[in-house]
Amino acid sequence: xxxxxxxxxxxxxxxxxxxxxxxxxxxxxxxxxxxxxxxxxxxxxxxxxxxxxxxxxxxxxxxxxxxxxxxxxxxxxxxxxxxxxxxxxxxxxxxxxxxxxxxxxxxxxxxxxxxx
Amino acid sequence: xxxxxxxxxxxxxxxxxxxxxxxxxxxxxxxxxxxxxxxxxxxxxxxxxxxxxxxxxxxxxxxxxxxxxxxxxxxxxxxxxxxxxxxxxxxxxxxxxxxxxxxxxxxxxxx
Numbered sequence: 001x002x003x004x005x006x007x008x009x010x011x012x013x014x015x016x017x018x019x020x021x022x023x024x025x026x027x028x029x030x031x032x033x034x035x036x037x038x039x040x041x042x043x044x045x046x047x048x049x050x051x052x053x054x055x056x057x058x059x060x061x062x063x064x065x066x067x068x069x070x071x072x073x074x075x076x077x078x079x080x081x082x083x084x085x086x087x088x089x090x091x092x093x094x095x096x097x098x099x100x101x102x103x104x105x106x107x108x109x110x111x112x113x114x115x116x
Numbered sequence: 117x118x119x120x121x122x123x124x125x126x127x128x129x130x131x132x133x134x135x136x137x138x139x140x141x142x143x144x145x146x147x148x149x150x151x152x153x154x155x156x157x158x159x160x161x162x163x164x165x166x167x168x169x170x171x172x173x174x175x176x177x178x179x180x181x182x183x184x185x186x187x188x189x190x191x192x193x194x195x196x197x198x199x200x201x202x203x204x205x206x207x208x209x210x211x212x213x214x215x216x217x218x219x220x221x222x223x224x225x226x227x
Contacts (some may be wrong), residue, residue, distance in 0.1 A: 033213070033214075043206075044217070046216060056214055104161050
């Protein structure tokens, strides 16, 4: 069974440009999460989808970030316009069952975003 | 916001040695998790803890959920070169899937 996949693996853009990250969860997983790790810091939660609905978007930094999950399958995270502080590794995770943090979240390899 | 204090930040040990790392929080967690991240990969779940006081093993790994629900430790016995990586603790609160991560412990194992 394929794991969580993310595309691209790396992206280098200039400040002010737009970048779109994609995540394909494990097939059949209704729950999809985005996290971000800024260099040397903790991995921080961004948001949680249940199917196509945003269950929790409390971690989204600001309105330059837009996450979508049309059709409840893959998800995209768009950053527009990108700022220097957006640099980091963006992880996507998926899980089968919702609620109470008891179901394993499987992480993708991440997209390393560098904003120059 | 919520914060997990993870220590140590990094460890350099010799193959065969035992390792211990821990996380503390000012908040009470419902679940404690330990993940490992290999270079170029995403975090992989090692051990999940669901009850205060719970002690769980997974091969050479042992982790405990603190009685106060505010801390956890991970021990690795008889380390081997493939133990190299970054270890993260993570916690979650009741009725939420959102994981709160520690800052990670970078482990290096020398032969």
